[in-house]
Amino acid sequence: MATDLHGQLSPAAVRVEALTRAFNGRPVIDKLDLTLRPGEFTALLGRSGCGKSTLLRVLAGLDREIEGTVLVPKKRAVAFQSPRLMPWKRVWRNVLLGLPDSPGRAVAETALEEVGLGDRSDAWPKTLSGGEAQRASLARALVREPDLLLLDEPFGALDALTRIKAQQLVAELWQRRGCAVLLVTHDVEEALLLADRALVMRDGVIAYETPVDLPRPRDVGDPPFTALRTRLLSELGVDVPMTAKAV
Numbered sequence: 001m002a003t004d005l006h007g008q009l010s011p012a013a014v015r016v017e018a019l020t021r022a023f024n025g026r027p028v029i030d031k032l033d034l035t036l037r038p039g040e041f042t043a044l045l046g047r048s049g050c051g052k053s054t055l056l057r058v059l060a061g062l063d064r065e066i067e068g069t070v071l072v073p074k075k076r077a078v079a080f081q082s083p084r085l086m087p088w089k090r091v092w093r094n095v096l097l098g099l100p101d102s103p104g105r106a107v108a109e110t111a112l113e114e115v116g117l118g119d120r121s122d123a124w125p126k127t128l129s130g131g132e133a134q135r136a137s138l139a140r141a142l143v144r145e146p147d148l149l150l151l152d153e154p155f156g157a158l159d160a161l162t163r164i165k166a167q168q169l170v171a172e173l174w175q176r177r178g179c180a181v182l183l184v185t186h187d188v189e190e191a192l193l194l195a196d197r198a199l200v201m202r203d204g205v206i207a208y209e210t211p212v213d214l215p216r217p218r219d220v221g222d223p224p225f226t227a228l229r230t231r232l233l234s235e236l237g238v239d240v241p242m243t244a245k246a247v
Contacts, residue, residue, distance in 0.1 A: 012071070013038045013148050013180035014059060019068035021054055028054050030204030031068070038147070041174055041181045043191030043212075045236060046201035052184045055201070056152050059182065073180075076148040077141035081156045083133040085125035092121040095140045103143070111139040114176075115169060131162035135169065142173065149174070151183045155190070167193060171216075188232045192225060193218050200235045208235045 014036035021029040028051040036042055046052045057063040058070060060078040085094045095108040109121050115135040125133060134154055141149060151170070155163045171194055174181050185191055191198045192212055200208040210231065214224055230240050 012036065013040070013073060014182070015069070015071040016059075017069040019055075019058065019066060019070060021051070021058060021063065021066050027204055029058075029066075032205045034199075034206055036148070036180050036182060038180055039178050041183070041194060041196045043183045043185055043195035043198045044201060045185060045188065045191055045198060045232060047236065048186075050201045051204055052201050053152055056150050056182065056184050059148070060150050073147035075144060075146050076150065077144040077146040078150040078152065079134075079137045079141045079154045081153040083125075083137035085128075085133055085136060087125050089125075090121070091117065091123050091125065091128070091136050094125065094136060095143055097140060099143065107143055108139070111142045112136070114142060114173065115139045129162075130158055131166060134158065134166055138170070138173065142177070146179050149177075149179050149181045151181065153184055153186065156186070163190075170194065188229050188236070189220055191232070192228055193220070198228075198232060200232065202235075 012035050014034065016032060016034040019029055019032040019034075020027055032055070044052050044055070054063065056078070058066055059072050060076065061072070085091070086097060089097065092105055092108040092112065095111055096102050105121075109118065112118050112121050115138050117132060117135050117139065120128065120132060120136075125136070128136065137154070154170075155166045158166055167190060183191070183194060192214070195212050197209060197211050199206050202208075210228065212228065214222070214228075218225060220226075233240050
């Protein structure tokens with residue numbers, strides 16, 4: 001069945017039941033169940049090829065060759081690792097790209113201001129840094145006023161310092177907007193810095209989940225943070241040396 005839409009009155013931002021997606025007869029997602037609560041920030045981890053990005057594409061409505069039940073908000077937006085900006089359109093026009101009824105330049109500029117690009121609205125995409133291009137992609141998601149924001153490794157191509165700034169920006173935007181967020185990432189620390197809940201996907205299902213009940217802002221050196229990181233790495237099949245656990 002195709003992905004179904006619901007309004008804001010649902011008690012869950014996302015409800016998935018017995019979702020299956022197969023490629024050439026091989027299920028990548030195999031009877032998966034998942035619930036995301038309104039306003040919740042959820043991080044989805046897993047080894048490469050486990051189906052994380054496939055699940056995100058299903059929730060975004062980009063993959064409809066599925067079996068099972070998938071209920072998602074009508075208002076949702078997605079940002080990918082690649083900003084996917086059109087080089088022949090100025091930044092503000094890229095922000096409005098894909099909207100059925102263009103709300104006008106002022107709306108685009110408001111979103112660009114929110115992500116710290118208010119002075120770059122007339123720029124061409126090729127003149128943006130990697131971090132600026134990713135922020136423009138986030139602005140394009142924000143103009144849709146989403147109840148569900150889907151992030152598919154949006155910081156993966158950024159250098160370390162730019163990545164930290166981008167993580168902080170996403171945290172601020174989420175707290176300000178209050179929408180549900182699903183972040184697909186390979187980075188355990190990133191998941192624990194940002195999320196209310198961390199999920200590990202394995203063998204086509206959600207194999208493990210844990211609340212991230214840590215005060216914000218979070219410190220990677222705090223013992224509870226370190227303990228959660230060690231547990232998640234273990235679930236991902238990574239053995240942490242005892243010396244690292246004690247740090």
